[in-house]
Amino acid sequence: xxxxxxxxxxxGDAAAALVVDxxxxxxxAEERFTRVKHWAGLPVHAMRACLAxxxxxxxxxxxxxxGRRPRAHLVRKAAWALRHRPGLGLLGRRARHAxxxxDAAAALAGALHLDPGRVGRRLAWVEHHPAHxxxxxLVSPFEEAAVCAIxxxxxxxxxxxxxxxxxxxxxLGRVWFPHSLGLLYLAVTQYLGFPAYGDExxxxxxxxxxxxxxADRLRRLVxxxxxxxxxxxxxxxxxxxxxxxxxxxxxxxxxxxxxxxRLVELLGPARRPDEPITARHQxxxxxxxxxxxxxxxxxxxxLHRRAPVPWLCLAGGCAMNSVMNGKIRERTPFREVYVxxxxxxxxxxxxxxxxxxxxxxxxxxxxxxxHAYWGPAFSAAEATAALDARATDLARAGCAVRAEPxxxxxxxxxxxRLAGGQVVGWFQGRMEWGARALGNxxxxxxxxxxxxxxxxxxxxxxxxxxxxFAPSVLEEALDDYFVGAAADPFMVQVYPVxxxxxxAIPAVTHVDGxxxxxxxxxxxxxxxxxxxxxxxxxxxxxxLLNTSFNESEPIVLTPAEALDCFLRTGxxxxxxxxxxxxxxxx
Numbered sequence: 001x002x003x004x005x006x007x008x009x010x011x012g013d014a015a016a017a018l019v020v021d022x023x024x025x026x027x028x029a030e031e032r033f034t035r036v037k038h039w040a041g042l043p044v045h046a047m048r049a050c051l052a053x054x055x056x057x058x059x060x061x062x063x064x065x066x067g068r069r070p071r072a073h074l075v076r077k078a079a080w081a082l083r084h085r086p087g088l089g090l091l092g093r094r095a096r097h098a099x100x101x102x103d104a105a106a107a108l109a110g111a112l113h114l115d116p117g118r119v120g121r122r123l124a125w126v127e128h129h130p131a132h133x134x135x136x137x138l139v140s141p142f143e144e145a146a147v148c149a150i151x152x153x154x155x156x157x158x159x160x161x162x163x164x165x166x167x168x169x170x171x172l173g174r175v176w177f178p179h180s181l182g183l184l185y186l187a188v189t190q191y192l193g194f195p196a197y198g199d200e201x202x203x204x205x206x207x208x209x210x211x212x213x214x215a216d217r218l219r220r221l222v223x224x225x226x227x228x229x230x231x232x233x234x235x236x237x238x239x240x241x242x243x244x245x246x247x248x249x250x251x252x253x254x255x256x257x258x259x260x261x262r263l264v265e266l267l268g269p270a271r272r273p274d275e276p277i278t279a280r281h282q283x284x285x286x287x288x289x290x291x292x293x294x295x296x297x298x299x300x301x302x303l304h305r306r307a308p309v310p311w312l313c314l315a316g317g318c319a320m321n322s323v324m325n326g327k328i329r330e331r332t333p334f335r336e337v338y339v340x341x342x343x344x345x346x347x348x349x350x351x352x353x354x355x356x357x358x359x360x361x362x363x364x365x366x367x368x369x370x371h372a373y374w375g376p377a378f379s380a381a382e383a384t385a386a387l388d389a390r391a392t393d394l395a396r397a398g399c400a401v402r403a404e405p406x407x408x409x410x411x412x413x414x415x416x417r418l419a420g421g422q423v424v425g426w427f428q429g430r431m432e433w434g435a436r437a438l439g440n441x442x443x444x445x446x447x448x449x450x451x452x453x454x455x456x457x458x459x460x461x462x463x464x465x466x467x468x469f470a471p472s473v474l475e476e477a478l479d480d481y482f483v484g485a486a487a488d489p490f491m492v493q494v495y496p497v498x499x500x501x502x503x504a505i506p507a508v509t510h511v512d513g514x515x516x517x518x519x520x521x522x523x524x525x526x527x528x529x530x531x532x533x534x535x536x537x538x539x540x541x542x543x544l545l546n547t548s549f550n551e552s553e554p555i556v557l558t559p560a561e562a563l564d565c566f567l568r569t570g571x572x573x574x575x576x577x578x579x580x581x582x583x584x585x586x
Contacts, residue, residue, distance in 0.1 A: 001062040001360055004124075005050060006353025007043060008067045008131075008345055009104050012197050012253040014043040015346035017374075018050035019353040022366045024139070026053040027374040027433045029346045032557040038197050041250030042104065043349075044111045049376055058112035065124040065356035066104055067131035067348025072155045076176065084240065124360070126352040128154025129316075130162075130169060132343075135351030136313035137164035138358065139369040140338040146307035148300060151316035151345070152182035159299060159316075161228070163307045167358040167365055172306050178240035179232045181295055182318050184222055187237060187259040188288040192281055193271035197253040203285045204323055205467040208512035210282030212290035217266050224295050228302025236262045277466070293324050297331040310335035315351070319343035319492070320435065322516045326494040330484065341372040341434030341490040350433075371524035372438050372490055375431030378559055383577050386559035393567055398584035407527050407578075414575055415534035417582075418446050418544065422572035423460060425549055427562045428527055432555070436491040437548035438518055439472060439528030441555045441562075443571070445507065445545040447471055452507035452545060459570025460551060468516065471497075471508035474532055474542040475519040481505070481543065482517060491518040491546075507545050518546060 006017040017027035026049065031037055033045035051058060105123050109116040126134070132149035147162040147169060158180035161172040189200045224230040234240050238258055245256035264270055271281055300312065312334040319325065319339050328337050340347060358365070387394070387401060394401065404410040417424055426442045437443070443460060445452050453469055470491055471481075478485055485495035494516045502509045509515055520529045536542040548555045549562065551569050556562045559576055566574040566581065573582040 001357070003054065003056055003061050004063045004065055004353045004357045005047060005061045006065045006067065006349040006351070006356070007047065007104070007108075008347075008349040008352070009042045010040060010248045011068075011345045012038040012040050012248070013344055013346035014040055014046070015342070015349040016043045016046035016050045017350040017353045018054050018056075019357050020054050020056075022357060022361075022363055024350070024367055024369065024374060026050045026376070027342065027350050028376060028431070029342070031554040032375070032431065035554055036252050037554055038253050039251065040248045040253040042107050042111060047112065053376070058114050059118075061122065063122050063124050063356050063360065064108060064119060065126055065352035067126055067128060067345075067352035069125040069127040069155055072127045073157075077156055080177065124352070124356040126348075126355045128348060129157045129160040129174070130171075131348040131351035131355060132315035133160070133162045133164065133169045133313070133351065134355035135347040136315040136338060136340055136343070137162075137169060138167065138354040138365060139340055139350065139367060140313050141368050141370070142311040142313065142336070142338065144309055145311035145313045145338070146303050146309055146334070147313045147315075148303055149316040150181055150296065150299070150314075150318035152180055152186065153177055154345070154348075158182060159230075161303045161306060164313065167362075172303070173227075173229070175229050178234060178237070179230060181222070181230070181292060182316070183237065183239060183258060184232060185288065185292055185318070186255070187263065188218070188284065190257055191259055191263055191267065191270045192284060193273045193275060195273060197255060201320070202464060202467060204289060204321055205464075205510075206277065206282060206285040207289035207323070208286075208510050208514070209466055210279065210284070210286035212287040213283050214267065214287040215290045218287050218291045220266070222291065222295055224298040226302065228299045230295060230299070236260055236266070289323060292321070293327060293331075296324055297327070300328060300332045300334065304333045308333075311338070312336070313338045315339070315343050315347060317344040322492050323494045323514070325492055326485075326514075329486065337486070337493070339490065339492045340369050341432065341436060341438070341492065343492065344435070346434070370489065372432045372434055372436070373430040373440055373525065374433040376557065377430040380577055383559040383579065386563055387576070387579065387581070389560070390563050390567070394581065397567060399581050400584065401579060401581050403579045407530065410575065410578055410580070411527065411531040411534040413580065414531055414573075415538055417573055418444060418535055419538045421446060421449060423456060423570070425562060425566050425571045425574040426528075426531075427549065427556070427559065427574065427576045431557055434490065436518070437546060437555055438489070438491060439520065439525050439546065441549040441557075443547050443549050446539075447505040447508040447543050447545040448539065448541060450506040456547065461547065462552065468510040469508055469545050469547050470516045470518065471505060471543045472518040472520055472528070472532060472546040474529065474536065475521040477542040478517075478519055482515065485517065487519040487521070488517060489519055489521065489524055491516055493517070504541060505543050508543065
């Protein structure tokens with residue numbers, strides 16, 4: 001077997017990943033093509049992009065690996081239904097979704113113009129949580145590690161533990177439906193007036209503004225045992241009794257309210273999305289984050305008792321809680337933590353591909369994900385064509401277009417712009433895998449300016465003022481700017497900024513004195529590293545403000561999308577490969 005195409009269909013952040021001869025070729029989420037955030041459905045465009053990157057026809061794929069197994073744990077599911085007798089609506093919704101996933105083979109065959117029987121014979125169903133385990137451990141630098149997946153639910157599981165050795169993952173235990181830390185976080189996120197799929201990160205940012213004075217109340221919702229298992233007080237949640245409306249069709253995922261009136265009785269009136277945020281809302285957010293961190297800390301500490309090794313691989317949607325990730329080494333016995341950049345459900349495409357590859361070939365591991373640049377790239381000719389297509393619009397906007405002679409000149413010229421207060425769109429190489437912009441599809445700015453967050457929100461991002469912007473820092477300067485931080489090329493961990501450095505980089509220092517950092521090393525992204533070095537030579541600061549290249553949309557994928565975003569926002573300049581597009585006033 002040579003080629004495995006991993007898929008995470010019919011769930012939020014649908015994605016595809018191609019593994020050939022044990023090496024990752026491409027991994028990309030469907031939202032980047034459809035331009036719909038968290039797009040759910042069959043990732044047709046992502047599949048085709050992966051195959052094109054590998055130079056493969058669909059018929060040359062030896063295995064289609066799907067990060068779900070709808071028939072998993074049928075006895076447990078039936079026993080739960082008999083005990084609890086959920087409503088017919090809940091059972092019907094779950095059955096329809098399971099049938100859609102099960103029918104993925106036919107949909108896949110239709111999308112790739114293959115015989116359904118041929119696809120069916122080459123299909124591998126990888127259970128959701130083992131796919132999460134594989135997405136973290138099998139691409140990690142560790143030969144042995146404790147592995148934990150924490151999410152909402154997948155194949156009737158919400159939290160699971162494993163021990164990884166070589167290419168094997170040993171199941172060490174699980175927490176089953178209906179108990180879930182992901183659902184706990186979602187319920188309070190919705191209560192706080194953030195109803196969109198994936199809005200939990202907003203609450204994580206808001207939490208820094210409040211004090212956890214309501215934590216004792218929220219602890220009533222979850223009880224963690226010494227062995228790491230936990231239970232929810234289901235009186236506060238709808239999903240186990242009434243069920244929750246969920247939409248996983250082709251488009252934006254939607255989840256109906258998951259909390260009951262008991263939560264309102266406990267915390268007071270829920271916030272409407274159009275209401276101002278008050279000190280009470282900040283306190284609820286802070287309390288939720290504190291309770292969540294305590295629970296995860298207990299879960300991981302219990303895992304260490306089962307697997308007493310210093311290395312941890314973490315996956316699942318809850319592994320995107322970067323504030324919690326940055327505290328793991330402080331609060332648990334684990335000394336090294338690996339979280340790959342697409343730890344959520346998009347990552348199950350990656351995990352399913354590697355699980356199937358190693359499971360079917362028995363081959364040893366030969367790949368480590370030490371950078372995130374696994375998406376599509378575009379040639380200089382494609383960039384030129386995009387510029388030519390928008391030439392009239394650029395001229396009308398008073399833009400000058402200039403090609404720099406080499407990478408060093410490009411970085412020096414861009415660093416001058418940044419040091420002068422300009423906001424720059426930076427488009428280079430292969431798009432990042434995962435939710436974070438890491439220097440190839442980024443908007444960059446000067447972190448020294450106290451007003452830069454307001455400038456970015458007014459001119460480009462137009463997002464809530466309580467959400468922080470992230471620092472990208474030269475790896476060798478990490479300890480000089482952050483306290484107790486580990487190198488993190490994926491921007492999935494938050495650490496304190498050194499008190500004496502906070503005045504130097506106020507635009508990337510959150511209200512609680514922390515930053516969700518990206519370390520930029522010598523090998524992964526030479527041109528982005530050179531840009532930060534050029535900025536340091538001008539300013540003495542080896543840090544740039546880095547946020548995703550988008551405006552209320554998925555991160556831009558193509559040169560044309562980068563130009564569209566540049567033209568409709570207040571960006572001062574766009575660096576598109578070696579070409580700089582600048583407004584006349586910039």
